[in-house]
Amino acid sequence: MSIKVILTDIEGTTSAVSFVFDVLFPYAARHLPDFVRQNAERADVAEQIAAVRRDSNEPQADVERVVEILLSWIAEDRKATPLKALQGMVWAQGYQAGQLKGHVYPDAVEALKRWHQAGYQLFVYSSGSIQAQKLIFGCSEAGDLTPLFSGYFDTTSGPKREEQSYRNIQQAIGVEPGEILFLSDIVEELDAAQAAGLQTCGLAREGGELGSHITVDSFTGIEPEAF
Ligand SMILES: CSCCC(=O)C(=O)COP(=O)(O)O
Numbered sequence: 009m010s011i012k013v014i015l016t017d018i019e020g021t022t023s024a025v026s027f028v029f030d031v032l033f034p035y036a037a038r039h040l041p042d043f044v045r046q047n048a049e050r051a052d053v054a055e056q057i058a059a060v061r062r063d064s065n066e067p068q069a070d071v072e073r074v075v076e077i078l079l080s081w082i083a084e085d086r087k088a089t090p091l092k093a094l095q096g097m098v099w100a101q102g103y104q105a106g107q108l109k110g111h112v113y114p115d116a117v118e119a120l121k122r123w124h125q126a127g128y129q130l131f132v133y134s135s136g137s138i139q140a141q142k143l144i145f146g147c148s149e150a151g152d153l154t155p156l157f158s159g160y161f162d163t164t165s166g167p168k169r170e171e172q173s174y175r176n177i178q179q180a181i182g183v184e185p186g187e188i189l190f191l192s193d194i195v196e197e198l199d200a201a202q203a204a205g206l207q208t209c210g211l212a213r214e215g216g217e218l219g220s221h222i223t224v225d226s227f228t229g230i231e232p233e234a235f
């Protein structure tokens with residue numbers, strides 16, 4: 009069975025972990041408190057505040073307590089869907105103001121363009137919200153890369169370390185599991201994708217192996233036709 013679709017993670021795969029941890033997360037921690045306070049009545053923000061109250065089992069939490077919970081989730085890198093949705097809204101302001109530019113490794117830019125040109129369908133699966141995914145690729149240092157992608161998946165398809173999430177994504181894309189090549193820097197994500205029948209390739213940018221998965225140190229080493 010040959011590969012038709014390439015599904016890629018972002019942090020540590022197309023983009024530097026340091027960009028997410030040293031630029032995006034601190035930006036969100038700085039701006040999210042006032043953003044939540046000032047927009048608490050806005051429908052999309054209110055929906056996420058309600059989800060924070062639900063997920064934290066604190067139905068009575070006032071806005072200040074919700075902010076406190078969100079900051080603690082940022083500090084522990086919790087992949088909570090409402091946090092990710094709110095981070096995306098805050099980052100949107102940063103990208104629009106020109107304070108943020110998405111980092112995408114040059115080897116990833118080159119390979120994504122080449123694969124798109126060759127007819128592979130490209131999709132993203134990240135814990136970052138779909139809005140955040142479109143921003144990092146749409147406002148990247150290499151320009152607008154969103155025309156390369158056919159679609160985006162986030163934690164609303166399920167957690168990245170669970171097999172069922174990959175089944176959900178495969179069904180949404182509508183090809184056979186073995187026709188999808190999943191790229192990630194996290195072995196538990198690769199294991200979950202493989203258990204769902206996807207092909208896998210690990211990205212270890214500092215070198216090394218990711219379990220028993222074929223592992224490369226840049227996109228230059230990935231040949232979809234070899235899977
Ligand atoms: C979409 S950029 C922000 C990434 C993010 O918030 C995150 O948690 C990274 O998750 P990933 O699944 O890309 O490792």
Ligand SMILES: [Mg+2]
Nearest residue numbers: 017019020193
């Ligand atoms: Mg990653």
